Amino acid sequence: MSTIRALRQFTAVSSRAAVLRSASSSVRARLVSGKLPSRAFSVSARSFGQGTADVALSNKLLEETKYEKESMAELSKEPEFLQEFKAQGKWQIEDTPLNDEVLLTRKFGNESLRLTFSIVDIRGENEEFDNEAASEENDEDNSQEEEVLNTYPIRASLTVTKSSAPGSLAIDMMCQEGQFVIDNIxxxxxxxxxxxxxxxxxWKRRGIYMGPQFDTxxxxxxxxxxxxxxxxxxxxxLALFIPEFAEHKEQREYVGWLEGVKNFVDA
Known part of the structure; x- marks a missing residue:
């Protein structure tokens, strides 16, 4: 989720909260006066399985999709940072649409390296950002908030196997601020x-010694x-590339999600 989207969500939540407070006061007043109107059940759906709210939801999804595409005008093009990464020829990228995980693979001598990371960490970071924004409505320096947002840690897992020997290494790491911090091997x-x-x-992995905490x-x-x-x-x-690619993928997946949900609602 982009920073712009996170800020838009905060603004929308504040507006909705004000409306709900006003509506709640109105309902309470009607309950006290005993004049709460009854609403007749309306069967106006276009066909079975299509409710009256479908059109409004579809329009809202379309509106959000257009906004995201306009704010990411270059979304359909391969970004420069990704072109440069591929040009280095070290790592191959396996990026499956609608999948949270990204896989990077490469050969190093007789070794095969597989590094995986997920965009889930970006979603969690943006939720934390929304909560902080809700408690700091008068924050005057959004540029600093964006800078902090871009330093989110991303968990990564590396496996190393050899064609000439049995066994393997599995390394759990955290990628943040241009470096990898090893958790355990x-x-x-x-x-x-x-x-x-x-x-x-x-089941076999559950009983295996995971190794000491790396910093010990x-x-x-x-x-x-x-x-x-x-x-x-x-x-x-690589530590600088991963967060940038994760954010790029999250934005792309979000637009695809909006389009998929709209198509389902419209069907």
Whole structure:
């Protein structure tokens, strides 16, 4: 969700709250006077399964879609930052529409690297931003709010397997402010456990030692792990790319969601 959309939501919520307060006062007055009118049930739907609110909802969805497309005029074009990332030729991007997760893959010698991250963290950050905005209606520096919004942490998971040896490494990290912060590193004797999504593999993973908290390791060992990852492309440029791509994807998915819901309502 873009910053502009988050600010628009805050404004809309404030307006709706004022209207609801006014309406509540009116209803209470009618209840006291005993003059609360009754509303007859109306069967005016166009056909079975199509309610009277459908048209208004469809129009609102269309309005929101147009607004988002206008505010993201370049949405249909591949952004420059993405073109530059692809031109480097290090990572391949697997981005499935309507899917929260993004997969980056690459080869490094006899190793296969798979890094996944999700745009869910962006949605959670924007919800937090909405709550903060609601309690700070008189905030005068929106540019600072936008800057803070763009520093949200994004969880990432990296798996490393080798074609010449069994086993694998699974590394849980946080990507934020141009760097990766490692949480823990798990070693699997069975390499497939790092990537297998079956129920059986999930059951096996539950009993495996996940490794120590990374920041409790010897400082020298932490530094060597950092070098190990940077040599494989888990570096600052990737840490800057991930949040930018996640925000780009979230905006694109939101527009697709609006269009999909409208088509369903109209059907």
């Amino acid at each position: 798990t070693y699997y004797k069975e390499g497939s456990l790092a990537t297998d999504l079956t129920a059986e593999a999930d 390791l010897d400082i020298g060992l932490q530094e060597e792990f950092d070098k190990f990852l940077q040599e494989r492309g888990i570096d600052q440029s």
